[in-house]
Amino acid sequence: xxxxxxxxxxxxxxxxxxxxxxxxxxxxxxxxxxxxxxxxxxxxxxxxxxxxxxxxxxxxxxxxxxxxxxxxxxxxxxxxxxxxxxxxxxxxxxxxxxxxxxxxxxxxxxxxxxxxxxxxxxxxxxxxxxxxxxxxxxxxxxxxxxxxxxxxxxxxxxxxxxxxxxxxxxxxxxxxxxxxxxxxxxxxxxxxxxxxxxxxxxxxxxxxxxxxxxxxxxxxxxxxxx
Amino acid sequence: xxxxxxxxxxxxxxxxxxxxxxxxxxxxxxxxxxxxxxxxxxxxxxxxxxxxxxxxxxxxxxxxxxxxxxxxxxxxxxxxxxxxxxxxxxxxxxxxxxxxxxxxxxxxxxxxxxxxxxxxxxxxxxxxxxxxxxxxxxxxxxxxxxxxxxxxxxxxxxxxxxxxxxxxxxxxxxxxxxxxxxxxxxxxxxxxxxxxxxxxxxxxxxxxxxxxxxxxxxxxxxxxxx
DNA sequence: TTAAATAGTGTACTTTGTACAAATATATTC
DNA sequence: GAATATATTTGTACAAAGTACACTATTTAA
Numbered sequence: 351x352x353x354x355x356x357x358x359x360x361x362x363x364x365x366x367x368x369x370x371x372x373x374x375x376x377x378x379x380x381x382x383x384x385x386x387x388x389x390x391x392x393x394x395x396x397x398x399x400x401x402x403x404x405x406x407x408x409x410x411x412x413x414x415x416x417x418x419x420x421x422x423x424x425x426x427x428x429x430x431x432x433x434x435x436x437x438x439x440x441x442x443x444x445x446x447x448x449x450x451x452x453x454x455x456x457x458x459x460x461x462x463x464x465x466x467x468x469x470x471x472x473x474x475x476x477x478x479x480x481x482x483x484x485x486x487x488x489x490x491x492x493x494x495x496x497x498x499x500x501x502x503x504x505x506x507x508x509x510x511x512x513x514x515x516x517x518x519x520x521x522x523x524x525x526x527x528x529x530x531x532x533x534x535x536x537x538x539x540x541x542x543x544x545x546x547x548x549x550x551x552x553x554x555x556x557x558x559x560x561x562x563x564x565x566x567x568x569x570x571x572x573x574x575x576x
Numbered sequence: 577x578x579x580x581x582x583x584x585x586x587x588x589x590x591x592x593x594x595x596x597x598x599x600x601x602x603x604x605x606x607x608x609x610x611x612x613x614x615x616x617x618x619x620x621x622x623x624x625x626x627x628x629x630x631x632x633x634x635x636x637x638x639x640x641x642x643x644x645x646x647x648x649x650x651x652x653x654x655x656x657x658x659x660x661x662x663x664x665x666x667x668x669x670x671x672x673x674x675x676x677x678x679x680x681x682x683x684x685x686x687x688x689x690x691x692x693x694x695x696x697x698x699x700x701x702x703x704x705x706x707x708x709x710x711x712x713x714x715x716x717x718x719x720x721x722x723x724x725x726x727x728x729x730x731x732x733x734x735x736x737x738x739x740x741x742x743x744x745x746x747x748x749x750x751x752x753x754x755x756x757x758x759x760x761x762x763x764x765x766x767x768x769x770x771x772x773x774x775x776x777x778x779x780x781x782x783x784x785x786x787x788x789x790x791x792x793x794x795x796x797x798x799x800x801x802x
Numbered sequence: 803t804t805a806a807a808t809a810g811t812g813t814a815c816t817t818t819g820t821a822c823a824a825a826t827a828t829a830t831t832c
Numbered sequence: 833g834a835a836t837a838t839a840t841t842t843g844t845a846c847a848a849a850g851t852a853c854a855c856t857a858t859t860t861a862a
Binding site for chain 2: 849850851852853854857858859860861
């Protein structure tokens with residue numbers, strides 16, 4: 351069925367989420383070579399022999415987006431012997447949340463890849479390997495996190511309106527939320543700092559701007575205050 | 577610092593919990609060889625080239641305890657380059673919950689190990705590698721699962737009293753719970769089947785026996801009804 | 803029969819979540 | 833500058849879930 355190799359190869363793949371053009375999107379790269387040449391895939395690469403897995407995931411992230419200091423959490427390790435058609439490759443998957451503003455996607459002269467692009471997570475193209483499963487699982491995890499911890503702020507600019515915050519929740523949970531209840535809950539949490547500024551009205555009534563108070567995140571679990 | 581190898585080695589280690597003698601315990605094995613010769617460790621082994629990671633974890637579990645069909649969940653993948661003193665070994669850790677009755681621990685003529693024993697999780701000996709961290713993290717995970725899903729039944733015999741059930745929660749959470757509230761909550765969940773039997777009074781007033789209704793567990797997340 | 807041990811039970815209060823509709827502030831346009 | 837369109841903002845009543853808390857009942861053993 352597949353070529354036996356002496357050892358496993360170990361990679362890390364990173365599902366990178368952002369909100370862009372009013373949609374929840376993931377970063378995909380188009381593969382230059384077989385297997386799955388020309389297919390879209392989530393960015394990934396081999397873990398180097400002297401680097402931690404976290405460091406490898408961060409390196410992959412940085413190669414493609416040039417961002418650091420963002421929410422990055424280990425998701426799950428996928429190791430079906432048949433997930434790669436020609437070798438035994440175990441991948442330790444991560445997911446990340448970033449703000450898409452001022453991010454310039456890049457290849458870094460990487461001949462492995464012919465394109466890098468944001469794709470709406472609810473309208474994905476056919477994907478290489480088991481990457482569809484990995485994205486679905488990371489979406490599930492992000493939703494779970496959202497229940498306990500306002501990680502959505504990783505997707506928002508420094509200053510944001512309550513409507514923008516709610517919109518990010520709705521995009522991730524893929525359902526409408528009640529405006530009054532959403533505000534009540536968030537204001538009760540006292541993790542929002544009400545600013546003296548308002549939107550300079552791109553349209554209609556200006557909205558109050560908020561920022562997040564400092565939050566200590568434990569990336570291994572994603573709870574408040576570790 | 578450590579010998580460079582061409583590739584990573586990939587293992588799986590399994591934290592196996594049980595309740596025995598009124599204590600929450602984990603299964604440890606004593607290592608026969610270096611590194612960490614003579615030190616206690618959680619059972620583990622290399623993932624074979626054609627087996628899934630789940631299958632490898634299950635194999636390790638079966639080698640030591642001869643049980644199957646129990647709750648086994650992937651925990652986290654630990655990959656610090658310094659976690660193993662002489663090689664680069666990435667380990668995909670799992671945890672399992674089993675009933676300790678009628679379990680015969682075994683080596684299977686394994687020269688890697690000189691002893692197999694249950695150890696109270698709150699009084700651990702010095703452990704090999706990063707196994708202390710792995711056990712601590714799995715304890716944290718078991719506690720999280722307990723909030724959503726009655727996985728504690730994996731630790732109990734087929735028929736049990738509410739006091740026994742509560743005791744298992746108290747051992748895992750490491751705190752006392754209120755008897756009335758505990759009972760109210762569980763009976764409201766309607767996942768318990770009240771039996772017509774009582775304990776044949778090993779002591780004092782006999783207690784009603786219960787069993788669990790069939791529950792569909794999704795081991796990747798551990799929620800009710802997948 | 804009495805004492806000791808464990809099993810079993812209910813109520814008031816607090817907190818959290820949910821359903822739901824009207825008034826307000828600005829920009830645009832006529 | 834008046835009217836209109838659009839997005840912002842606000843509160844209350846009800847339901848559900850969690851928490852604190854103390855006494856009675858049944859059995860065994862002395």
